[in-house]
Amino acid sequence: MTQRIVIENAAVATVDAHDTEYATGHVVVADDVIESVGAGPAPAGLENVTRRVDATGHLVTPGLVNTHHHFYQWITRGLAQDSNLFNWLVELYPTWARIDEPMVYAAAAGSLAVMARGGVTTAMDHHYVFPRGAGDLLGAEIRAAAELGVRFTAARGSMDRGESAGGLPPDFAVETTEGALLATEEAIDTHHDASFGSMLQIAAAPCSPFSVSTELMRESARLARRKGVRLHTHGSETMEEEKFCHELFGMGPTDYFESTGWLGADVWMAHCVHMNDSDIAAFARTGTGVAHCPSSNARLAAGIARVPDMLAAGVPVGLGVDGTASNESGELHTELRNALLINRLGGGEKALNARQALRLGTYGGAQVLGRTAEIGSLEAGKLADLVLWKLDGIAHASIADPVAALVFGAAAPVTLSLVNGTAVVENGRLTRADEDALARSTRAEARRLAEIAGIA
Numbered sequence: 477m478t479q480r481i482v483i484e485n486a487a488v489a490t491v492d493a494h495d496t497e498y499a500t501g502h503v504v505v506a507d508d509v510i511e512s513v514g515a516g517p518a519p520a521g522l523e524n525v526t527r528r529v530d531a532t533g534h535l536v537t538p539g540l541v542n543t544h545h546h547f548y549q550w551i552t553r554g555l556a557q558d559s560n561l562f563n564w565l566v567e568l569y570p571t572w573a574r575i576d577e578p579m580v581y582a583a584a585a586g587s588l589a590v591m592a593r594g595g596v597t598t599a600m601d602h603h604y605v606f607p608r609g610a611g612d613l614l615g616a617e618i619r620a621a622a623e624l625g626v627r628f629t630a631a632r633g634s635m636d637r638g639e640s641a642g643g644l645p646p647d648f649a650v651e652t653t654e655g656a657l658l659a660t661e662e663a664i665d666t667h668h669d670a671s672f673g674s675m676l677q678i679a680a681a682p683c684s685p686f687s688v689s690t691e692l693m694r695e696s697a698r699l700a701r702r703k704g705v706r707l708h709t710h711g712s713e714t715m716e717e718e719k720f721c722h723e724l725f726g727m728g729p730t731d732y733f734e735s736t737g738w739l740g741a742d743v744w745m746a747h748c749v750h751m752n753d754s755d756i757a758a759f760a761r762t763g764t765g766v767a768h769c770p771s772s773n774a775r776l777a778a779g780i781a782r783v784p785d786m787l788a789a790g791v792p793v794g795l796g797v798d799g800t801a802s803n804e805s806g807e808l809h810t811e812l813r814n815a816l817l818i819n820r821l822g823g824g825e826k827a828l829n830a831r832q833a834l835r836l837g838t839y840g841g842a843q844v845l846g847r848t849a850e851i852g853s854l855e856a857g858k859l860a861d862l863v864l865w866k867l868d869g870i871a872h873a874s875i876a877d878p879v880a881a882l883v884f885g886a887a888a889p890v891t892l893s894l895v896n897g898t899a900v901v902e903n904g905r906l907t908r909a910d911e912d913a914l915a916r917s918t919r920a921e922a923r924r925l926a927e928i929a930g931i932a
Contacts, residue, residue: 479526481505481897482518486531486864487878490854491538491838495831497879503536505860508673508896513854533868534891535878537834538853539597539861541841542808544708544746544767544796547601547617548575550583551922553804555931561714561776565644568801571929573649577611579921584620586918587806589906591797592626594807594887597861597895598841598851599626600796602708602746604633604683606659607649614663618676625900625908627674627861629845631681631708632663636692643687653692656682657699664703672850673859673896677705684710685732686720697737706846707738708767711745714778718750730755739764744844746796747772748786749779756782756789765792765844768836770814771805772798780822783815787832794841812837812883830883860897863890 481504488501490513502518504511512519549572556567575583584601591599601617614632621628634656637643643650651659660680668678680700682688693709700707712718712729725732730751733739741763748766751759759766768783786793795815800806812833819828842852850859865888867873867881872888875881882888893901900907 477524478506479524480511480522481527481529481860481894482522482525483529483531483536483864484517487535487867488513488854489535489537489831489834489879491835492853492855495835501536503854503862505894505897508860508898510854510856510858510860510862512856529864529892531864531891533866534864535867535882536854537863537865537882538838538851539863539893539895540595540808540837541598541794541845541852542591542596542600542797543744543794543841543844544769544798545587545599545601546603546799546801547584547587548572548580548603548605548613549799549801550586550806550918551579551925552801555801559776561778562644562716564776564802569645569649571925571931572605573607573646574925574928575605575607575610575613577613577616579925580613581616581620582914582917582921584617585624585909585914587800588620588624588626589909589911589914590806591808592624592893592900593890593904593906594809595863595865595890595893596808597627597863597893597900598629598845598847600629600631600845602631602633602681604635604681604687605645605649606634606651618667622675623908624906625895625898627851627895629677629679630663630667631679632660633681633683634660634692634696635683635687636689637687645687653689653695656692657695660696661699661703664705668703668705670704675896677845679706679708681708684713684717685725685729686717690725690736693736693738700742707740707743709738709745711748712750712755713747715750728755730758734758742846744792744794746798747778747781749773749781751782751786756786756791759786759791760789763792765794767796767844768793768815769796769798769803770811770818772796772802774814774818775802780818782822783819783836784823784827792840792843793836794844795837807887808837810887816883830877830880833883834879861895862893864892865889866891
Protein backbone atom coordinates (compact mmCIF):
# COMPACT_ATOMS: atom_id res chain seq x y z
CA MET A 477 0.00 0.00 0.00
CA THR A 478 1.42 3.38 -1.04
CA GLN A 479 2.34 5.66 1.86
CA ARG A 480 2.35 9.41 1.29
CA ILE A 481 4.07 12.42 2.83
CA VAL A 482 2.51 15.79 2.00
CA ILE A 483 4.56 18.97 2.31
CA GLU A 484 2.61 22.21 1.90
CA ASN A 485 2.88 26.01 2.30
CA ALA A 486 6.57 26.10 1.35
CA ALA A 487 8.51 28.06 -1.20
CA VAL A 488 9.67 25.49 -3.74
CA ALA A 489 12.76 25.63 -5.98
CA THR A 490 12.50 22.62 -8.27
CA VAL A 491 15.82 23.15 -10.14
CA ASP A 492 14.17 21.55 -13.16
CA ALA A 493 15.10 22.42 -16.74
CA HIS A 494 13.12 25.66 -16.51
CA ASP A 495 14.17 26.56 -12.94
CA THR A 496 10.49 26.44 -11.98
CA GLU A 497 9.76 27.98 -8.59
CA TYR A 498 6.62 28.40 -6.50
CA ALA A 499 6.29 31.14 -3.91
CA THR A 500 3.88 28.86 -2.05
CA GLY A 501 3.65 25.29 -3.16
CA HIS A 502 3.56 21.61 -2.29
CA VAL A 503 5.47 18.37 -2.76
CA VAL A 504 3.80 14.98 -2.42
CA VAL A 505 5.99 11.95 -1.78
CA ALA A 506 4.63 8.47 -2.49
CA ASP A 507 6.84 5.84 -0.84
CA ASP A 508 10.32 6.60 -2.21
CA VAL A 509 9.46 8.85 -5.17
CA ILE A 510 8.02 12.30 -5.77
CA GLU A 511 4.42 12.02 -6.88
CA SER A 512 3.62 15.67 -7.53
CA VAL A 513 5.10 19.16 -7.23
CA GLY A 514 3.17 22.35 -7.81
CA ALA A 515 1.75 25.64 -6.69
CA GLY A 516 -0.67 25.98 -3.79
CA PRO A 517 -1.91 23.11 -1.63
CA ALA A 518 -1.54 19.45 -2.49
CA PRO A 519 -4.29 17.77 -4.54
CA ALA A 520 -7.39 16.92 -2.55
CA GLY A 521 -8.43 13.37 -1.76
CA LEU A 522 -4.97 11.82 -1.37
CA GLU A 523 -5.12 8.42 0.32
CA ASN A 524 -2.78 6.86 2.87
CA VAL A 525 -1.21 10.14 3.98
CA THR A 526 1.03 9.17 6.87
CA ARG A 527 2.45 12.63 7.45
CA ARG A 528 1.53 16.20 6.66
CA VAL A 529 4.17 18.91 6.99
CA ASP A 530 3.17 22.55 7.26
CA ALA A 531 6.33 24.05 5.77
CA THR A 532 5.41 27.70 6.23
CA GLY A 533 8.63 29.74 6.39
CA HIS A 534 10.65 27.09 4.59
CA LEU A 535 12.23 26.56 1.17
CA VAL A 536 12.08 23.08 -0.34
CA THR A 537 14.92 22.12 -2.67
CA PRO A 538 16.34 18.90 -4.05
CA GLY A 539 18.81 17.27 -1.69
CA LEU A 540 22.38 18.44 -2.12
CA VAL A 541 24.78 16.18 -4.02
CA ASN A 542 28.42 16.09 -2.98
CA THR A 543 30.76 15.14 -5.82
CA HIS A 544 34.22 15.07 -4.20
CA HIS A 545 35.41 14.20 -0.71
CA HIS A 546 38.03 12.31 1.31
CA PHE A 547 36.28 11.08 4.45
CA TYR A 548 39.42 9.80 6.16
CA GLN A 549 40.71 13.35 6.51
CA TRP A 550 38.02 14.10 9.14
CA ILE A 551 40.50 12.91 11.79
CA THR A 552 43.38 15.08 10.52
CA ARG A 553 41.63 18.45 10.42
CA GLY A 554 43.49 21.61 11.38
CA LEU A 555 46.96 20.41 10.32
CA ALA A 556 49.32 21.97 7.76
CA GLN A 557 47.34 25.18 8.07
CA ASP A 558 49.54 27.40 5.91
CA SER A 559 50.66 25.10 3.09
CA ASN A 560 50.00 24.82 -0.61
CA LEU A 561 48.87 21.48 -2.01
CA PHE A 562 52.24 19.81 -2.52
CA ASN A 563 53.67 20.88 0.85
CA TRP A 564 50.38 19.93 2.52
CA LEU A 565 50.56 16.46 0.95
CA VAL A 566 54.20 16.01 1.94
CA GLU A 567 53.36 16.93 5.54
CA LEU A 568 50.23 14.79 5.84
CA TYR A 569 50.94 11.63 3.83
CA PRO A 570 53.10 10.10 6.61
CA THR A 571 50.14 10.48 8.97
CA TRP A 572 47.50 9.29 6.50
CA ALA A 573 49.65 6.23 5.76
CA ARG A 574 48.85 4.99 9.28
CA ILE A 575 45.06 4.93 9.06
CA ASP A 576 43.17 1.72 9.77
CA GLU A 577 39.61 0.43 9.51
CA PRO A 578 38.27 1.79 12.85
CA MET A 579 39.72 5.21 12.05
CA VAL A 580 38.19 5.28 8.58
CA TYR A 581 34.81 4.15 9.89
CA ALA A 582 34.77 6.92 12.51
CA ALA A 583 35.98 9.51 10.00
CA ALA A 584 33.39 8.46 7.43
CA ALA A 585 30.59 8.57 10.01
CA GLY A 586 31.66 12.05 11.14
CA SER A 587 31.95 13.33 7.57
CA LEU A 588 28.61 11.89 6.52
CA ALA A 589 26.87 13.14 9.66
CA VAL A 590 27.87 16.75 9.14
CA MET A 591 27.01 16.67 5.44
CA ALA A 592 23.62 15.05 6.07
CA ARG A 593 22.80 17.55 8.78
CA GLY A 594 23.56 20.26 6.24
CA GLY A 595 21.26 18.99 3.49
CA VAL A 596 23.39 16.44 1.62
CA THR A 597 21.31 13.46 0.52
CA THR A 598 23.83 11.96 -1.94
CA ALA A 599 27.42 11.72 -0.77
CA MET A 600 30.55 10.70 -2.62
CA ASP A 601 33.97 9.74 -1.33
CA HIS A 602 37.29 9.28 -3.10
CA HIS A 603 39.37 6.94 -0.95
CA TYR A 604 42.82 6.12 -2.29
CA VAL A 605 45.04 5.45 0.78
CA PHE A 606 45.23 1.72 1.47
CA PRO A 607 48.13 0.96 3.86
CA ARG A 608 49.03 -2.70 4.07
CA GLY A 609 47.20 -4.53 6.82
CA ALA A 610 44.79 -1.65 7.52
CA GLY A 611 41.59 -3.69 7.09
CA ASP A 612 38.54 -3.15 4.89
CA LEU A 613 38.68 0.62 4.49
CA LEU A 614 36.20 0.91 1.64
CA GLY A 615 33.81 -1.38 3.49
CA ALA A 616 34.04 0.85 6.57
CA GLU A 617 32.84 3.83 4.53
CA ILE A 618 30.06 1.85 2.91
CA ARG A 619 28.87 0.66 6.32
CA ALA A 620 28.82 4.21 7.71
CA ALA A 621 26.79 5.53 4.76
CA ALA A 622 24.25 2.72 5.08
CA GLU A 623 23.83 3.33 8.78
CA LEU A 624 23.18 7.05 8.29
CA GLY A 625 20.81 6.43 5.36
CA VAL A 626 22.64 8.60 2.83
CA ARG A 627 22.85 7.71 -0.87
CA PHE A 628 26.52 6.99 -1.63
CA THR A 629 28.99 6.82 -4.49
CA ALA A 630 32.21 5.18 -3.30
CA ALA A 631 35.09 6.00 -5.63
CA ARG A 632 37.61 3.22 -5.12
CA GLY A 633 40.86 5.13 -5.41
CA SER A 634 44.38 3.89 -5.85
CA MET A 635 48.03 4.91 -5.91
CA ASP A 636 50.95 2.87 -7.26
CA ARG A 637 53.65 5.57 -7.31
CA GLY A 638 55.30 5.74 -3.88
CA GLU A 639 58.35 7.71 -2.75
CA SER A 640 60.80 5.27 -4.34
CA ALA A 641 59.13 5.84 -7.73
CA GLY A 642 59.08 9.63 -7.45
CA GLY A 643 55.65 9.92 -5.80
CA LEU A 644 54.71 11.64 -2.54
CA PRO A 645 53.17 8.89 -0.35
CA PRO A 646 55.30 6.37 1.60
CA ASP A 647 55.82 3.12 -0.26
CA PHE A 648 53.87 1.08 2.30
CA ALA A 649 50.77 3.21 1.65
CA VAL A 650 50.58 2.47 -2.08
CA GLU A 651 49.53 -0.64 -3.98
CA THR A 652 50.97 -2.47 -6.93
CA THR A 653 49.33 -1.66 -10.24
CA GLU A 654 47.90 -5.16 -10.50
CA GLY A 655 46.75 -5.13 -6.88
CA ALA A 656 44.94 -1.82 -7.31
CA LEU A 657 43.14 -3.00 -10.43
CA LEU A 658 42.11 -6.29 -8.83
CA ALA A 659 40.84 -4.53 -5.70
CA THR A 660 38.88 -2.02 -7.78
CA GLU A 661 37.26 -4.79 -9.80
CA GLU A 662 36.40 -6.67 -6.61
CA ALA A 663 34.79 -3.53 -5.14
CA ILE A 664 32.66 -3.12 -8.26
CA ASP A 665 31.62 -6.77 -8.32
CA THR A 666 30.80 -6.78 -4.60
CA HIS A 667 29.10 -3.44 -4.10
CA HIS A 668 28.02 -1.64 -7.27
CA ASP A 669 24.25 -1.36 -7.79
CA ALA A 670 23.25 0.18 -11.12
CA SER A 671 19.50 -0.07 -10.56
CA PHE A 672 17.10 2.88 -10.33
CA GLY A 673 17.12 4.21 -6.77
CA SER A 674 20.46 2.59 -5.95
CA MET A 675 21.85 3.56 -2.56
CA LEU A 676 25.39 2.50 -3.45
CA GLN A 677 27.48 2.85 -6.57
CA ILE A 678 31.20 2.35 -7.17
CA ALA A 679 33.53 4.40 -9.38
CA ALA A 680 37.09 3.62 -10.48
CA ALA A 681 39.32 6.41 -9.19
CA PRO A 682 43.13 6.49 -9.42
CA CYS A 683 44.27 9.39 -7.27
CA SER A 684 46.05 11.81 -9.62
CA PRO A 685 48.59 11.93 -12.46
CA PHE A 686 51.45 12.50 -10.02
CA SER A 687 50.61 9.57 -7.72
CA VAL A 688 49.76 6.81 -10.21
CA SER A 689 51.42 5.28 -13.23
CA THR A 690 50.20 5.76 -16.77
CA GLU A 691 49.46 2.04 -16.86
CA LEU A 692 47.14 2.34 -13.86
CA MET A 693 45.36 5.32 -15.42
CA ARG A 694 44.87 3.58 -18.74
CA GLU A 695 43.87 0.18 -17.32
CA SER A 696 41.48 1.74 -14.79
CA ALA A 697 39.63 3.44 -17.65
CA ARG A 698 39.39 0.14 -19.50
CA LEU A 699 38.20 -1.65 -16.38
CA ALA A 700 35.54 0.98 -15.63
CA ARG A 701 34.13 0.84 -19.14
CA ARG A 702 34.14 -2.94 -19.16
CA LYS A 703 32.19 -2.90 -15.90
CA GLY A 704 29.93 0.03 -16.77
CA VAL A 705 30.96 2.31 -13.90
CA ARG A 706 32.12 5.91 -13.82
CA LEU A 707 35.67 7.25 -13.53
CA HIS A 708 36.99 9.89 -11.15
CA THR A 709 40.34 11.52 -10.39
CA HIS A 710 41.98 14.83 -9.49
CA GLY A 711 42.81 17.09 -12.42
CA SER A 712 44.52 20.41 -13.10
CA GLU A 713 44.48 21.43 -9.45
CA THR A 714 47.76 23.38 -9.29
CA MET A 715 50.39 25.00 -11.47
CA GLU A 716 52.86 22.46 -10.08
CA GLU A 717 50.73 19.66 -11.57
CA GLU A 718 50.80 21.39 -14.95
CA LYS A 719 54.58 21.58 -14.76
CA PHE A 720 54.84 17.94 -13.63
CA CYS A 721 52.76 16.69 -16.55
CA HIS A 722 54.79 18.64 -19.09
CA GLU A 723 58.07 17.38 -17.61
CA LEU A 724 57.03 13.73 -17.30
CA PHE A 725 54.59 13.26 -20.18
CA GLY A 726 55.47 16.09 -22.56
CA MET A 727 51.93 17.48 -22.45
CA GLY A 728 49.48 19.24 -20.16
CA PRO A 729 47.02 17.42 -17.87
CA THR A 730 44.02 17.52 -20.22
CA ASP A 731 45.99 16.15 -23.17
CA TYR A 732 47.46 13.50 -20.88
CA PHE A 733 44.00 12.51 -19.66
CA GLU A 734 42.77 12.22 -23.23
CA SER A 735 45.78 10.09 -24.19
CA THR A 736 44.95 7.61 -21.41
CA GLY A 737 41.21 7.39 -22.12
CA TRP A 738 40.24 9.75 -19.34
CA LEU A 739 37.93 12.17 -21.13
CA GLY A 740 34.28 11.23 -21.62
CA ALA A 741 30.72 11.56 -20.39
CA ASP A 742 31.43 8.83 -17.81
CA VAL A 743 34.32 10.81 -16.26
CA TRP A 744 34.41 13.60 -13.70
CA MET A 745 37.45 15.29 -12.21
CA ALA A 746 38.00 17.23 -9.03
CA HIS A 747 39.15 20.87 -9.00
CA CYS A 748 40.12 21.68 -12.62
CA VAL A 749 41.44 25.05 -11.48
CA HIS A 750 44.08 25.62 -14.15
CA MET A 751 42.19 25.08 -17.39
CA ASN A 752 42.83 27.07 -20.58
CA ASP A 753 40.29 27.59 -23.36
CA SER A 754 41.28 24.43 -25.20
CA ASP A 755 41.02 22.37 -22.00
CA ILE A 756 37.50 23.64 -21.36
CA ALA A 757 36.57 22.96 -24.99
CA ALA A 758 37.85 19.38 -24.67
CA PHE A 759 35.79 18.80 -21.54
CA ALA A 760 32.71 20.25 -23.25
CA ARG A 761 33.27 18.21 -26.42
CA THR A 762 33.57 14.96 -24.49
CA GLY A 763 31.03 15.66 -21.72
CA THR A 764 33.68 15.31 -19.01
CA GLY A 765 32.42 16.62 -15.67
CA VAL A 766 34.00 18.77 -12.96
CA ALA A 767 33.70 18.71 -9.17
CA HIS A 768 34.20 22.34 -8.12
CA CYS A 769 35.66 22.65 -4.60
CA PRO A 770 35.87 26.39 -3.89
CA SER A 771 36.72 26.30 -0.17
CA SER A 772 39.49 23.73 -0.54
CA ASN A 773 40.93 25.57 -3.53
CA ALA A 774 41.05 28.73 -1.41
CA ARG A 775 42.43 26.96 1.69
CA LEU A 776 45.35 25.57 -0.33
CA ALA A 777 45.72 28.74 -2.46
CA ALA A 778 45.31 26.63 -5.60
CA GLY A 779 43.44 29.33 -7.52
CA ILE A 780 39.96 30.08 -8.87
CA ALA A 781 38.41 27.58 -11.26
CA ARG A 782 36.80 29.06 -14.38
CA VAL A 783 33.34 27.78 -13.52
CA PRO A 784 31.35 30.43 -15.43
CA ASP A 785 33.34 29.64 -18.59
CA MET A 786 32.83 25.92 -18.06
CA LEU A 787 29.09 26.36 -17.67
CA ALA A 788 28.91 28.61 -20.73
CA ALA A 789 30.72 25.92 -22.74
CA GLY A 790 28.35 23.19 -21.53
CA VAL A 791 30.69 21.38 -19.14
CA PRO A 792 28.79 19.50 -16.38
CA VAL A 793 29.82 21.02 -13.03
CA GLY A 794 28.90 19.95 -9.50
CA LEU A 795 30.14 20.97 -6.05
CA GLY A 796 32.50 19.13 -3.73
CA VAL A 797 33.40 19.54 -0.08
CA ASP A 798 36.82 17.95 -0.66
CA GLY A 799 38.71 16.39 2.22
CA THR A 800 38.25 18.03 5.59
CA ALA A 801 41.98 18.51 6.05
CA SER A 802 41.58 21.25 3.42
CA ASN A 803 37.98 22.26 4.19
CA GLU A 804 37.56 21.85 7.90
CA SER A 805 33.84 22.71 7.92
CA GLY A 806 33.03 19.56 5.96
CA GLU A 807 29.70 21.02 4.85
CA LEU A 808 28.39 21.30 1.30
CA HIS A 809 25.67 23.92 1.88
CA THR A 810 28.35 26.49 2.69
CA GLU A 811 29.90 25.71 -0.70
CA LEU A 812 26.84 27.22 -2.42
CA ARG A 813 27.81 30.59 -0.97
CA ASN A 814 31.53 30.13 -1.43
CA ALA A 815 31.14 29.07 -5.05
CA LEU A 816 29.18 32.23 -5.78
CA LEU A 817 31.51 34.57 -3.91
CA ILE A 818 34.80 33.14 -5.16
CA ASN A 819 33.65 33.01 -8.76
CA ARG A 820 32.53 36.63 -8.54
CA LEU A 821 35.91 37.51 -7.11
CA GLY A 822 37.48 35.93 -10.16
CA GLY A 823 34.97 36.96 -12.82
CA GLY A 824 32.91 39.92 -11.67
CA GLU A 825 29.49 40.51 -10.18
CA LYS A 826 27.61 38.56 -12.86
CA ALA A 827 29.94 35.55 -12.94
CA LEU A 828 27.51 33.38 -10.98
CA ASN A 829 24.10 34.00 -9.43
CA ALA A 830 22.21 32.39 -6.56
CA ARG A 831 20.19 30.02 -8.72
CA GLN A 832 23.24 28.86 -10.63
CA ALA A 833 24.93 28.14 -7.31
CA LEU A 834 21.95 26.09 -6.14
CA ARG A 835 21.97 24.20 -9.45
CA LEU A 836 25.67 23.37 -9.01
CA GLY A 837 24.90 21.80 -5.65
CA THR A 838 21.89 19.79 -6.85
CA TYR A 839 21.30 19.05 -10.53
CA GLY A 840 24.96 19.70 -11.43
CA GLY A 841 26.05 17.11 -8.90
CA ALA A 842 23.55 14.63 -10.30
CA GLN A 843 24.98 15.29 -13.77
CA VAL A 844 28.56 14.47 -12.88
CA LEU A 845 27.48 11.34 -11.00
CA GLY A 846 25.35 10.25 -13.96
CA ARG A 847 22.09 10.24 -12.00
CA THR A 848 19.92 13.04 -13.42
CA ALA A 849 17.08 10.61 -14.15
CA GLU A 850 16.82 9.95 -10.42
CA ILE A 851 17.96 12.95 -8.37
CA GLY A 852 19.00 16.61 -8.61
CA SER A 853 15.59 18.21 -9.19
CA LEU A 854 12.09 18.06 -7.75
CA GLU A 855 10.02 16.38 -10.46
CA ALA A 856 7.33 13.71 -10.47
CA GLY A 857 8.86 10.26 -10.79
CA LYS A 858 12.24 11.20 -9.35
CA LEU A 859 13.51 9.86 -6.05
CA ALA A 860 12.22 11.59 -2.93
CA ASP A 861 15.53 13.15 -1.89
CA LEU A 862 14.66 16.65 -0.69
CA VAL A 863 15.40 19.22 1.99
CA LEU A 864 13.30 21.73 3.93
CA TRP A 865 15.42 24.76 4.81
CA LYS A 866 14.13 26.95 7.66
CA LEU A 867 14.26 30.57 6.50
CA ASP A 868 11.92 32.36 8.91
CA GLY A 869 14.45 32.72 11.72
CA ILE A 870 16.51 35.78 12.63
CA ALA A 871 19.33 34.91 10.20
CA HIS A 872 17.12 34.86 7.08
CA ALA A 873 13.64 36.29 7.69
CA SER A 874 14.34 39.74 6.24
CA ILE A 875 15.48 38.34 2.85
CA ALA A 876 12.42 38.19 0.61
CA ASP A 877 13.93 35.88 -2.03
CA PRO A 878 14.21 32.40 -0.45
CA VAL A 879 16.88 31.14 -2.87
CA ALA A 880 18.97 34.25 -2.19
CA ALA A 881 18.45 33.68 1.53
CA LEU A 882 19.76 30.13 1.21
CA VAL A 883 22.78 31.00 -0.95
CA PHE A 884 23.81 34.49 0.17
CA GLY A 885 22.77 34.11 3.80
CA ALA A 886 24.12 32.22 6.76
CA ALA A 887 24.00 28.43 6.70
CA ALA A 888 20.29 27.67 6.97
CA PRO A 889 18.96 25.12 9.47
CA VAL A 890 17.54 21.90 8.03
CA THR A 891 14.12 21.11 9.44
CA LEU A 892 13.64 17.93 7.41
CA SER A 893 15.81 15.97 4.99
CA LEU A 894 14.42 12.95 3.15
CA VAL A 895 16.32 10.24 1.30
CA ASN A 896 14.04 7.85 -0.56
CA GLY A 897 11.17 9.47 1.33
CA THR A 898 12.68 8.54 4.70
CA ALA A 899 13.76 11.20 7.19
CA VAL A 900 17.50 11.28 7.84
CA VAL A 901 17.38 14.70 9.56
CA GLU A 902 14.60 16.14 11.72
CA ASN A 903 14.83 19.63 13.22
CA GLY A 904 18.57 19.84 12.60
CA ARG A 905 19.42 16.48 14.19
CA LEU A 906 20.26 13.14 12.65
CA THR A 907 17.53 10.55 13.00
CA ARG A 908 19.73 7.46 12.70
CA ALA A 909 22.83 8.30 14.71
CA ASP A 910 23.85 9.77 18.07
CA GLU A 911 25.79 12.91 17.19
CA ASP A 912 27.45 13.12 20.60
CA ALA A 913 28.65 9.54 20.32
CA LEU A 914 30.01 10.27 16.84
CA ALA A 915 31.88 13.29 18.16
CA ARG A 916 33.48 11.21 20.92
CA SER A 917 34.43 8.50 18.44
CA THR A 918 36.02 10.86 15.92
CA ARG A 919 37.92 12.67 18.66
CA ALA A 920 39.26 9.39 20.05
CA GLU A 921 40.34 8.11 16.64
CA ALA A 922 41.98 11.44 15.77
CA ARG A 923 44.00 11.23 18.98
CA ARG A 924 44.94 7.60 18.34
CA LEU A 925 46.14 8.44 14.83
CA ALA A 926 48.13 11.41 16.12
CA GLU A 927 49.84 9.20 18.70
CA ILE A 928 50.68 6.51 16.15
CA ALA A 929 52.01 9.13 13.70
CA GLY A 930 54.01 10.87 16.41
CA ILE A 931 52.25 14.22 16.14
CA ALA A 932 50.33 14.12 19.44
